[in-house]
Amino acid sequence: QKEVEQNSGPLSVPEGAIASLNCTYSDRGSQSFFWYRQYSGKSPELIMSIYSNGDKEDGRFTAQLNKASQYVSLLIRDSQPSDSATYLCAATSGGSYIPTFGRGTSLIVHP
């Protein structure tokens, strides 16, 4: 059974710090990885996708992928209170449109 694991948190960081969110996956055939942000009462919003080992940067966000360790992370630099949300990690196996979602990590950025 394919699984994506995340620490449910909450992860609490001070404003301006780096928030590090982690995710592991069980299916070695996973090829596509996604990070979604979900504010309370809202639907998930895609932040980043990553397909290759290494880092991918987009503004304050950096996704990191290590397929050998089956590990994906999301770094948020200069965290802001508006970043407070639940972050969902998802992984898709080759040829599938249907990702496996983690349960999400709650991030709290306090002023």
Added chain:
Amino acid sequence: SAVISQKPSRDICQRGTSLTIQCQVDSQVTMMFWYRQQPGQSLTLIATANQGSEATYESGFVIDKFPISRPNLTFSTLTVSNMSPEDSSIYLCSVVPTGSTDTQYFGPGTRLTVL
């Protein structure tokens, strides 16, 4: 990405009734899906909405309880039938836009409360 709308955004329903949720996309999409997200939980896939044919349901979900239609490439409906309080949840439509590999985008969701 695609612009996705859902109607209604929220509803409160009585036990035993049915509710139909609509999902409209502003462009043709390859795939459309329906998810459920119960309070404090992650996303659970209900089914893949197939254009012009019966939906493909995930384990634990059946057509009699969650009938789905997708008459064209931009529109789908999900009906929650014979509702019970356990059906209280957020129901989300998601799409994979044409030209995208496997990236899903979510609609705003429908918050359903069953009394």
